[in-house]
Amino acid sequence: MSDLSGRTTIVVGASRGLGRGVATALSAAGAPVVAVSRTAATFPEPASGSGPIRTEVVDAGDATVAATLIDRHEPSAVVLVAGATPHMRPLQEQTWETFAVNWEADVRIAFHWLREILLTPLRPGSRVVVFSSGAAIGGSPLSGGYAGAKSTLRFITGYAQDEARRAGMDITFTTVLPQFAPATDVGGPAVRAYAARSGLSQDEFLARVGPLLTPELAGKSIVDLLQADASTIAPGYVLNGVGLKKLA
Template identity: 55%
Template sequence: MNEMSGTSTLVVGASRGLGRGIAIAFRAAGADVVAVARRAAPLAELAAAHRGIGIEVADAVEEDTASRLIDRYRPQVLVLVAGAAPVMGDLHHLTWETFSANWHSDVRIAFAWLRAALAAPLAPGSRIVLFSSGAALNGSPLSGGYAGAKATQWFIAQYSQQLSDTDGLKISITTVMPRMTPHGEVGRAGIRAYAQAGGRSEDEFTRDLGPLITPQIAGAAMVDLVRSDPATLEPAYLLTGSGCSPLR
């Protein structure tokens, strides 16, 4: 897909952070973008600041949201960035409810939206990008079940790609794993917790992360990824401040 003009694009989790940057980048590339999020005010601000971005106030976790919006917009590009900020703390200070929070949000979002995309199904050639996390690769001992939830999102994407291939749907499903960044609620929470645990300032910890992912970098990287030839895609990519690199 080398030309984005008129490409129907849904960005789920677009009201802030990386999701907002991705919605803006796709619109700038000519796509017909609908931004989805739970909070009306930041979505309205996004639409007012960037002409041509449509908005849908909806909870991505709710059971019927995925099928309803996929049926309404029939996206050629679906980017799933939504998720919950984990409850930070050592394992013995968490309850089961706080430990499992991301299983009930992030994993459920991946399951619901990929299931709906396959069941619809999306048109041949459609592209789905699912945001997981670098924590799926490296673990995250201060964020409870977050790392496991993000790894399970990756598994769901792989299973969905296998089904697309088996059924001849020609839907490409790619997992993106961003490194920790202060330009998002989850990253800020992680930086705060790990800096405190190491007896360091947040600024010191952040400097050691290297080149940081910004909303603009994430947006440009996702447009490039979706424009690329599906035959050249890897199943998963690590996203850093330097862009995307394939995981093999």
């Protein structure tokens, strides 16, 4: 997939944040993009040489949506970024409903899409990228079940890769674990909550985090990942303000 021209990519969760950055960067690299989101989103008109961006306003967690969109668009790649904004409170201030929000959204979406990708299946040489979170490694005590849900995304992406190999499918699955991205709807509240918990200003807290992840950098990193030789793709990567780093 070194040349993305004409290779349709579905980006699930493309209306905002990292997903929007990914959709925009893929279009700029020449890929026709299907931008999937629950709310309507507008994108700039593609420049010369860019791929078109088509929007699909649907609930990606609906059990029928993945099959419908994969059949309709026949993608060469699927990037799953969609997820809920966690309730930023310590454990004792959560309810089960707030604690479980990312299980009911993020994990549900990934389950339906990974299942359908294997059942269809995608064409040989296809790529699947699932966004997890750096919280899947270090935990996240102020976000309820968020870290556990994101860890499960990493597991089930690995399960999907194993099933693809067992069935002789030439599909490459990988997980990306982004660290703090303060400009997003998930990262912004997290930065405020953890800065307050640490007794630091937001600027002081972010200075300790290191180079900050932006939607633009996330988009560039995913373009690079999709253009890389499949044999070099690792099962998982941490993504921060420096770029992608393979997980050990």
